[in-house]
Amino acid sequence: MEVDEAIRSRRTHKVFGPDPVAPELLDELFELARWAPNHHLTNPWRFRVLGPQSLAALKLAAGPDAARKLDRAPTLVVVSQVRSEDEVQDEEDLCATACAAYVVLLAAHDRGLAGYWRTPGVLRTAAGLEACGVGEDERFVGLLHLGTIRQPAKPKDRAPVQSFSTYLA
Numbered sequence: 001m002e003v004d005e006a007i008r009s010r011r012t013h014k015v016f017g018p019d020p021v022a023p024e025l026l027d028e029l030f031e032l033a034r035w036a037p038n039h040h041l042t043n044p045w046r047f048r049v050l051g052p053q054s055l056a057a058l059k060l061a062a063g064p065d066a067a068r069k070l071d072r073a074p075t076l077v078v079v080s081q082v083r084s085e086d087e088v089q090d091e092e093d094l095c096a097t098a099c100a101a102y103v104v105l106l107a108a109h110d111r112g113l114a115g116y117w118r119t120p121g122v123l124r125t126a127a128g129l130e131a132c133g134v135g136e137d138e139r140f141v142g143l144l145h146l147g148t149i150r151q152p153a154k155p156k157d158r159a160p161v162q163s164f165s166t167y168l169a
């Protein structure tokens with residue numbers, strides 16, 4: 001798929017088939033993620049693929065209502081950023097980690113997978129972070145949902161280019 005087409009056609013999917021994404025395929029996505037722009041090459045991103053035990057612990061931390069939503073996708077990847085004590089580096093590392101997460105979603109889409117970047121409340125709690133092994137020196141960035149496509153996602157309108165871009169004199 002051409003880059004332009006991949007960027008335009010990637011969409012958030014919330015309905016997935018039951019088959020998990022193979023570790024070999026996930027490794028391909030993570031290998032691409034490490035090429036995200038990253039000032040000083042600090043490699044601030046961490047990707048943790050949930051297994052049955054960590055998912056069960058996360059669901060417990062979420063409570064029964066929120067836990068149901070964690071069953072949407074067969075493969076869940078917790079993305080976090082290792083915090084920096086330097087304020088500027090910390091901000092830049094957060095941006096780099098978001099870029100890396102997007103690389104994963106875009107590369108998954110290119111491989112015909114469905115993806116969804118979610119930020120559930122449970123991963124803003126100590127119990128939720130602990131369930132996923134996210135250290136106190138890390139910041140939660142996203143819970144990527146990955147799997148096979150069950151139904152096509154609807155395209156959403158985007159703001160016109162002129163509404164957010166300007167050429168300065």
Ligand SMILES: Cc1cc2nc3c(=O)[nH]c(=O)nc-3n(C[C@H](O)[C@H](O)[C@H](O)COP(=O)(O)O)c2cc1C
Nearest residue numbers: 010011012013116117118119120141142153154156
């Ligand atoms: C940082 C971030 C957090 C997000 N958190 C959520 C979320 O918690 N729940 C949700 O439904 N979508 C979440 N999304 C997905 C956006 O809602 C989605 O990207 C947006 O609606 C545009 O749709 P698209 O991905 O199909 O282009 C998040 C996206 C980003 C970048």
